[in-house]
Amino acid sequence: MSVIQGARERARTEVTAAIKEEARRQLASEGAARLSLRAVARELGMVSSALYRYFPSRDDLFTALIIDAYDAIGAAAEQALAASAGAAPADRWIAVCRAARDWAVDHPHEYALVYGSPVPGYGAPQDTVVPASRVGLALVAVVGDAQHDGVLGPPLGRPLAGPVRADAALLASELAPDLPVPTIAALVAAWAQVFGIVSFEVFGQFNRVVEARGPFFDQAAAALAAQVGLAPSGGPPADGQAGDGDRAGGEQRS
Amino acid sequence: MSVIQGARERARTEVTAAIKEEARRQLASEGAARLSLRAVARELGMVSSALYRYFPSRDDLFTALIIDAYDAIGAAAEQALAASAGAAPADRWIAVCRAARDWAVDHPHEYALVYGSPVPGYGAPQDTVVPASRVGLALVAVVGDAQHDGVLGPPLGRPLAGPVRADAALLASELAPDLPVPTIAALVAAWAQVFGIVSFEVFGQFNRVVEARGPFFDQAAAALAAQVGLAPSGGPPADGQAGDGDRAGGEQRS
DNA sequence: GTCTATAAACCGATAGAC
DNA sequence: GTCTATCGGTTTATAGAC
Numbered sequence A, B: 001m002s003v004i005q006g007a008r009e010r011a012r013t014e015v016t017a018a019i020k021e022e023a024r025r026q027l028a029s030e031g032a033a034r035l036s037l038r039a040v041a042r043e044l045g046m047v048s049s050a051l052y053r054y055f056p057s058r059d060d061l062f063t064a065l066i067i068d069a070y071d072a073i074g075a076a077a078e079q080a081l082a083a084s085a086g087a088a089p090a091d092r093w094i095a096v097c098r099a100a101r102d103w104a105v106d107h108p109h110e111y112a113l114v115y116g117s118p119v120p121g122y123g124a125p126q127d128t129v130v131p132a133s134r135v136g137l138a139l140v141a142v143v144g145d146a147q148h149d150g151v152l153g154p155p156l157g158r159p160l161a162g163p164v165r166a167d168a169a170l171l172a173s174e175l176a177p178d179l180p181v182p183t184i185a186a187l188v189a190a191w192a193q194v195f196g197i198v199s200f201e202v203f204g205q206f207n208r209v210v211e212a213r214g215p216f217f218d219q220a221a222a223a224l225a226a227q228v229g230l231a232p233s234g235g236p237p238a239d240g241q242a243g244d245g246d247r248a249g250g251e252q253r254s
Numbered sequence C: 001g002t003c004t005a006t007a008a009a010c011c012g013a014t015a016g017a018c
Numbered sequence D: 001g002t003c004t005a006t007c008g009g010t011t012t013a014t015a016g017a018c
Helices: A003-030 A037-044 A058-083 A089-106 A108-115 A126-132 A134-148 A162-175 A181-202 A213-228 B003-030 B037-043 B058-083 B089-106 B108-115 B126-132 B134-148 B162-175 B181-202 B213-228
Strands: none
Touching: A003 A037, A003 A058, A003 A108, A037 A058, A058 A089, A058 A108, A058 A126, A058 A134, A089 A108, A089 A134, A089 A181, A089 A213, A108 A181, A126 A134, A134 A181, A162 A181, A162 B213, A181 A213, A181 B181, A181 B213, A213 B162, A213 B181, A213 B213, B003 B037, B003 B058, B003 B108, B037 B058, B058 B089, B058 B108, B058 B126, B058 B134, B089 B108, B089 B134, B089 B181, B089 B213, B108 B181, B126 B134, B134 B181, B162 B181, B181 B213
16 A cells, blocks of 8 residues: 555545544434434535445444444453453453443443444444454453363352253354353353443433442442352452442433 | 213323324334324324324323333233232242333333433433333332242342442332342342343344343343342243253352 | 535424314 | 414435536
8 A cells, every 4th residue: 555545545534533423423412313424424514425435325334333332342341351360250250341331331322322222224234243242252251261260160040941051052162162051141141231230320220229330330240240150259349438430410421 | 071071082092092103103113213293193194283282292202102111011010020929939020020021022112212222302201200110119029028928038249338238228218118228239230130131132132142032031030039039939940951050159148 | 535406305393274 | 173384494315517
């Protein structure tokens, strides 16, 4: 790639980034379903048709935003995974969960784009599935490392029903052949449950119910760690009263 | 109310119901954010301005749909609660959770309306908060009945951090003064976690991951029952053959 | 790759006759 | 309480000049 082409490419990359950035702003004010190419162009001082040189259709812009969101929350989780290397498995689990939750709280509209209601008429293309799996794989990695270190206990819960076991066995063969099948089943459930807490917080279901949301989340994440077989590391957090900096404020910021 | 007024009222009720019914159809095809009064009117053979006699604004139609959805899923949960009276607490818990999940799977768009991404620009009025609490209260009732029967154990998990305890204590005083505070905290977490599994199923996150979704849900609900202190009733569902699934590991008192 | 112009729709909400 | 008509916007997407 020549220098001139490099410059051209760079300009294109910058415009593409600006479009996505403005689109994310509109995600906040209008929601995914009403994201409008024209409005994005207007705000950027462009004309609507110019956008089509960057994104052939509204759905393509959409897909780019979705992939970016999955990658961002996945990167946050992976960063916590790496930063916690060597720590007690239950603490690593909590750290990874917490990283995903913190990203979601900081980016509620992008979170809604990927973990909220599907947008009718939009079918996620195949390109989204790998980014979509990153948080889950970070959780698998925590458990896999614990297993490797010989400190993984059995998951809590009753024996698996046949069809559940079959699903889990298939998953295990694909992404973590060394983990016991019941552990995989517990992991999948815990994965969904973590996002249940995050969604309740981000989508406002905890309004007037849970105020200390950070500590509450950590408490629930710790219980989920135990559920998948990660032994608690010892004492509770710092139990103190001092807030962890969480406000209880409204769920929508712009 | 006279007979004539009764007839007039009835007609009004029927039109109102027809509007909501058509609006629910559009919820499915367009999503909440794009629900359009004009389109509803068009489909009903009315003129758009006529709708304003029934719903003063789009947001009011919205609110009605939301309340209906909360009431429907709440009624499903309450019906399972009543139908399971006398059964083992863990089984009642699973039945109530399963009723909510089944309703959600049968009504994905209404479910998305209330448990999915908030619609930007719409602020839920106070009228929605009582209906919104019905499923949660059904779960509280299961645990409260178990406590009343003396078969409620301690919740799993570590001791509560101070702020979490404070929130839970306030909630307990409002809706279940007889339940231990840690139980309330575990209940709130379990409540959110149940909906996490439901949302992952309804919103497509389980595609190509979990296929046996009913049994998987029951498995997870059973684990959550144990988490809030409801002892398992005995054997696994029916289906399970030889499990290497291991039972409860170390119990951590709270 | 940005522009103008255009097609062919759509929207919420209101005024005022009947 | 339904109608017509209207205000003042909005949208996706394309054609074709530059």
